[in-house]
Amino acid sequence: xxxxxxxxxxxxxxxxxxxxxxxxxxxxxxxxxxxxxxxxxxxxxxxxxxxxxxxxxxxxxxxxxxxxxxxxxxxxxxxxxxxxxxxxxxxxxxxxxxxxxxxxxxxxxxxxxxxxxxxxxxxxxxxxxxxxxxxxxxxxxxxxxxxxxxxxxxxxxxxxxxxxxxxxxxxxxxxxxxxxxxxxxxxxxxxxxxxxxxxxxxxxxxxxxxxxxxxxxxxxxxxxxxxxxxxxxxxxxxxxxxxxxxxxxxxxxxxxxxxxxxxxxxxxxxxxxxxxxxxxxxxxxxxxxxxxxxxxxxxxxxxxxxxxxxxxxxxxxxxxxxxxxxxxxxxxx
Ligand code: TYM
Numbered sequence: 001x002x003x004x005x006x007x008x009x010x011x012x013x014x015x016x017x018x019x020x021x022x023x024x025x026x027x028x029x030x031x032x033x034x035x036x037x038x039x040x041x042x043x044x045x046x047x048x049x050x051x052x053x054x055x056x057x058x059x060x061x062x063x064x065x066x067x068x069x070x071x072x073x074x075x076x077x078x079x080x081x082x083x084x085x086x087x088x089x090x091x092x093x094x095x096x097x098x099x100x101x102x103x104x105x106x107x108x109x110x111x112x113x114x115x116x117x118x119x120x121x122x123x124x125x126x127x128x129x130x131x132x133x134x135x136x137x138x139x140x141x142x143x144x145x146x147x148x149x150x151x152x153x154x155x156x157x158x159x160x161x162x163x164x165x166x167x168x169x170x171x172x173x174x175x176x177x178x179x180x181x182x183x184x185x186x187x188x189x190x191x192x193x194x195x196x197x198x199x200x201x202x203x204x205x206x207x208x209x210x211x212x213x214x215x216x217x218x219x220x221x222x223x224x225x226x227x228x229x230x231x232x233x234x235x236x237x238x239x240x241x242x243x244x245x246x247x248x249x250x251x252x253x254x255x256x257x258x259x260x261x262x263x264x265x266x267x268x269x270x271x272x273x274x275x276x277x278x279x280x281x282x283x284x285x286x287x288x289x290x291x292x293x294x295x296x297x298x299x300x301x302x303x304x305x306x307x308x309x310x311x312x313x314x315x316x317x318x319x320x321x322x323x324x325x326x327x328x329x330x331x332x333x
Contacts, residue, residue: 006040009139011044013046020208024189026151028149043081045084045086064085070291084312088309093138095323111133114132145179146179147182149181172327190244191241206219209287210284216281217274217277242273246276250276
C-alpha cells in the first residue's frame with residue numbers, strides 16, 4: 001500500500017442478481033480504476049445495506065456470495081483490489097454512528113432514494129433506512145476514498161458524504177476527502193420497459209449478467225416498439241432505450257446504422273433485437289464461464305473473502321481509532 005495513491009471505494013448491495021445496469025454503471029468503472037496505477041481500490045459487497053429494507057436471512061447469505069462471484073468473474077482481481085464483505089469490517093458501523101451526529105434527520109428525509117423506499121415499503125421506514133446514506137459515507141470515508149465508481153442514481157448519496165466530510169473536518173480536524181463519482185459511459189442504463197432506469201426491483205426492466213441467450217432474446221422480445229420509422233429519432237421511451245443498448249453493446253457505428261434506418265428505410269426490429277441479443281450474450285459469455293469456474297473453486301473464493309476482510313479491517317480500524325480519540329470517545333490514560 002502506498003500513501004501517494006488515491007483511494008477508490010465502491011459497493012453493490014447484496015440483493016438479487018446483478019444486471020447490465022450494475023455492470024455498466026459500476027463494475028466497468030471499478031475495473032477501469034483497478035487497472036490504473038494511480039489508484040488503490042477497495043470493492044465491497046454492501047450486505048449491511050441489504051437489511052435497510054425487508055430481507056430474508058438465508059437469501060442475503062447466498063446473495064452476498066453471488067456478488068463476490070460476480071465481482072471476480074467480471075474481472076475484479078484480489079491481487080490488485082481489496083475485495084470484501086462490508087459486515088466483516090464492523091468499524092464501518094462505528095464511523096457511521098459518529099457521522100450520524102453531524103447530519104440532520106430532515107436532510108436524510110428529503111433524499112429521493114429515502115422517499116422512494118418509503119413509498120415501496122410504507123411499513124418499514126426504519127432508522128436503518130434513514131441512515132443508509134450515512135453508512136454509505138462511512139464506507140467511503142473510512143478508507144479516505146476520493147473516487148467512487150457508481151451510477152448516476154447514487155449522486156445524491158455522494159453529496160451527503162461530501163457534506164459529512166466537510167462538517168467532520170471542520171469540527172474535529174480530520175482530513176477526510178470530498179469524494180466524487182467516477183462516471184462511465186453507461187452511468188444511466190435505462191429500463192427495457194421504456195420507463196425509468198434498469199432496476200432489479202422491476203421485472204422486465206433488466207437483463208441479468210447470468211442470463212442465457214434464450215432469456216435475453218425473450219426479454220428483448222417483450223420490449224415495445226413502433227413502426228420502425230419516423231422523421232426524428234425518439235429521445236425517450238423503449239425504442240430510444242433499445243438504441244442506447246445498441247450503442248453500449250454494438251458500438252457507435254451500429255448505433256448510427258440503426259439511427260439512419262429509422263429516419264430512412266425503416267428498422268426491422270426482429271433483426272435489431274436478434275443482433276442485439278447476440279452482442280449482449282457475447283459480452284456476458286466469458287463472464288459466465290469464469291463464474292462457473294469460481295463456483296467450482298470455493299476454497300479460492302473463501303480465501304479471497306477472508307484476506308479481503310483482513311486488509312480492509314486494518315485500514316478501517318486505523319481511521320476509526322483516530323476519529324474516536326479526536327472526538328473524545330474512549331478513554332486516554
Ligand atoms: P446498488 O446495489 O443499488 O447498485 C449498485 C451499482 O449499480 C449502479 N446502477 C446503475 N448504473 C447505471 N444504470 C442503472 N440502471 C443502474 N442501476 C444500478 C448503481 O449506481 C450502483 O453504482 N448504495 C449503493 C451501494 C453502496 C455503495 C457504498 C456504493 C453501499 N455503500 C459505498 C458506493 C460506495 C447501491 O445502492 O448500490
